[in-house]
Amino acid sequence: MARNRLIALGLFAAALAGISLVGGPVSYGFFFFTLTVPVISLIYTLILLFRFKIYQELETRSVVAESPVQFYFTLQNEDLFAHAGIRTGFFTDYSTITGLDSSTVYELLPHTGVSNRTTLVCRYRGEYEIGVRTVTVMDYLRLFSITFRNPETLRVTVMPRWEVLRGVACLEELAASARDSLITPNDPDVLVREYVPGDDIRTIHWKATARTGQPMVRTRIGEESPGISILMDSCRYDEAPDRYLPPENKLLETTLSLAYYYPARGIRTAVYAFDQGVCRYTLENTGSYERFYAELARFRFRPDSTQEKLFAAADTEPAIYRGNAVILVLSAWSDAAGAMVSQLGKSAIPVLVCLVTDEACGIPETEEGARVHFLTIGTDESLTEVFA
16 A cells, blocks of 8 residues: 555656646646546545445354354445445454454445354453454555444453363362261261162261261251352452453353362352352252353452452351361462461361462462462463363
């Protein structure tokens, strides 16, 4: 385009020199030609700016992070004249589109269009714009181009994904602790009886079995306490979408994946978060996971939902201290987190801390004797690799 402008400027300079030095109808005719063609090209480009049509849609509005969906968009010429040059630009910060090149220039004949069907992948959970971001229109001679923002962008709400985790040492240690001591024989609400054929083997009380020398199963009356409690950091630490979308997405993804891991092994799970008060999401078994997922996926992070408020609210939940293990899913380590780990350590409760961060960080200091495991998870890391 710069070359074409230089050529047009050179022709205009030559025409100007011609009428100044030679004169005559030919020189003046050439001068007016070099003068009016750019003006006509500019007017044509402005007409395209207001007449151009673009349509786009997704195969579904139920979009899950990292899951491909079909994306369609159509460039349409509804005029009696051709559209010489159309180029599209796409949102690429939080989504990717395969098979399309933003440098492609389309030429549309009258009453024709170009339809594109491709795959779009949203990278993070949240609400943001996707698809065609900008449109550039050009004239025939490529002297002018005008880029404008697509006035009808697609805005979607993306749900978090979750992964089926493999058994690793730190997760299995918590699972073993929950299976063996979820309910103790000294609990007044617990009944221990002999095993009979047909009983769920997951209800076997291994300590009572070892003590009596015969299989014993546990039953319970009243409310059951969760075997595993997960406390999820609920604070939005930044207002810029590119700063808060990746960590919030990974916090929810980690929490959902861990919440599924334990009920699949017969261990009850409860997730605690903070949103103007403590929020509790319980999962008894994998059969109710869809309901659990739908509730937790809608959770909203807020700047005032600090770790201090989360842990203060959790400290009033006796079920956490009646359980057998706690997992902290955090965006950052804080003094409040250290105090919470210390408090759980005094109750002899094992703790797994999952730090979601892309920054290099060492293992935080904890009190001697505390049963704590630390894992660092990058915002773009696969959980199946982290927990491999």
